[in-house]
């Protein structure tokens with residue numbers, strides 16, 4: 863109980879995550895923010911992989927303009 867400044871956990875793996883290592887991703891569709899996550903570098907890499915698979919443009923269904931913003 864000596865250290866109360868425990869860092870916020872990664873939103874994915876729940877490991878304590880130092881701000882210096884954190885990656886914040888924001889996913890927007892048509893300029894509306896639909897997702898925001900604070901991730902460790904490992905989960906960030908996984909997230910990007912998942913995003914690229916799920917959001918891969920499929921023929922004509924790409925009506926929504928989506929965008930990842932990484933801070």
Ligand SMILES: [Zn+2]
Nearest residue numbers: 872875902905
């Ligand atoms: Zn993580």
